[in-house]
Amino acid sequence: MADKPWVAFYWCASCGGCEEAVVDIAEKILDVVEAVNIGFWPVALDFKREDVESRPDGFFVASFVNGAVRTSEQEEMVKLLRKKSRLIFAFGSCSHLGGIPGLANLYSREEIFDYVYRKSPSTENPGETLPAENSRENGNELHLPEFYDRVYSLDQVIPVDYYIPGCAPPPDIVMNALEALLEGKLPDKGAVLSPNKALCSTCPLNETKPEKLLIRELKRPHEFQADPEKCFLTQGLLCMGPATRTGCGERCIRAGMPCRGCFGPLDNALDQGLSMLSALASILDFTPQEKEELERVLGACPDPAGTLYRFSLPSSILKGKRRL
Numbered sequence: 001m002a003d004k005p006w007v008a009f010y011w012c013a014s015c016g017g018c019e020e021a022v023v024d025i026a027e028k029i030l031d032v033v034e035a036v037n038i039g040f041w042p043v044a045l046d047f048k049r050e051d052v053e054s055r056p057d058g059f060f061v062a063s064f065v066n067g068a069v070r071t072s073e074q075e076e077m078v079k080l081l082r083k084k085s086r087l088i089f090a091f092g093s094c095s096h097l098g099g100i101p102g103l104a105n106l107y108s109r110e111e112i113f114d115y116v117y118r119k120s121p122s123t124e125n126p127g128e129t130l131p132a133e134n135s136r137e138n139g140n141e142l143h144l145p146e147f148y149d150r151v152y153s154l155d156q157v158i159p160v161d162y163y164i165p166g167c168a169p170p171p172d173i174v175m176n177a178l179e180a181l182l183e184g185k186l187p188d189k190g191a192v193l194s195p196n197k198a199l200c201s202t203c204p205l206n207e208t209k210p211e212k213l214l215i216r217e218l219k220r221p222h223e224f225q226a227d228p229e230k231c232f233l234t235q236g237l238l239c240m241g242p243a244t245r246t247g248c249g250e251r252c253i254r255a256g257m258p259c260r261g262c263f264g265p266l267d268n269a270l271d272q273g274l275s276m277l278s279a280l281a282s283i284l285d286f287t288p289q290e291k292e293e294l295e296r297v298l299g300a301c302p303d304p305a306g307t308l309y310r311f312s313l314p315s316s317i318l319k320g321k322r323r324l
């Protein structure tokens, strides 16, 4: 046990799917446990924060952090893990790019609290009590972490060495990353551990795309029965394949749904949403005189920010809603 390297797992603002993704490597997890000691994994093992604090700096060969950063506690924990780890892996879309929790950047902290604790149909809060960082109840003091005004991707808070993409990362991507770590075959630091090619380039439906793709309709998946054998974008479904990194095994496409973009942008793309917007602009077949018709068609995408930036808003150029 003493000779094996130590690793840590931690979660911040996430749904828990990334924790399941670790278990999804199935019986290969036995090889991992054989090769490393796990010294921190709050969802599965009873180590405490003090156990990490008591370790020397650089004690863990690697820490795998999933989830975005939204609270002061998460910031403290990832800074602690950075200090105690030689390598930090951002694990999954939320850690990599901000992810689904990052869509909260379309609202302020006050707007979120107002809706969740006052206005949501399922809220019963006659006193309109809001969470407070410090409060007193029956003579007891209660302290809660600060809820920040916005969501951050992990590398906006601490330096990150590698990124494991996906919502959640598929088992082969996780296993490849673990094997590269254990065999000392990791690429240069800063790498996203999946191929730097667009999903369209590996998609089985790519060959059904016409040579010059032009569309005059945008549709939503529930509005018609899409042909699962034909490129979804060709059918007017907003598929993020042109602006998304490959490596997932095209799992949504093979399940009959367009890509939503969870593997994030390619290395040279500044902003995944803008890349997709650019791809769309090049295939929407309208003349300048057809402005009204174009607006009608774009209206079929009622949530452009949530569609184009579903996983990447905090790491985009705008990072969230701008307030004047």
Ligand code: SF4
Residues within 6 Å of the ligand: 199, 200, 201, 203, 204, 205, 206, 207, 209, 230, 231, 232, 233, 234, 239, 240, 241, 242, 253, 258, 259
């Ligand atoms: S747009 Fe979507 S369905 Fe079409 S080739 Fe690209 S990934 Fe496949």
Ligand code: SF4
Residues within 6 Å of the ligand: 166, 167, 199, 244, 245, 248, 249, 250, 251, 252, 253, 258, 259, 260, 261, 262, 263, 264
């Ligand atoms: S098809 Fe797109 S949304 Fe689905 S897993 Fe792959 S990258 Fe993620």
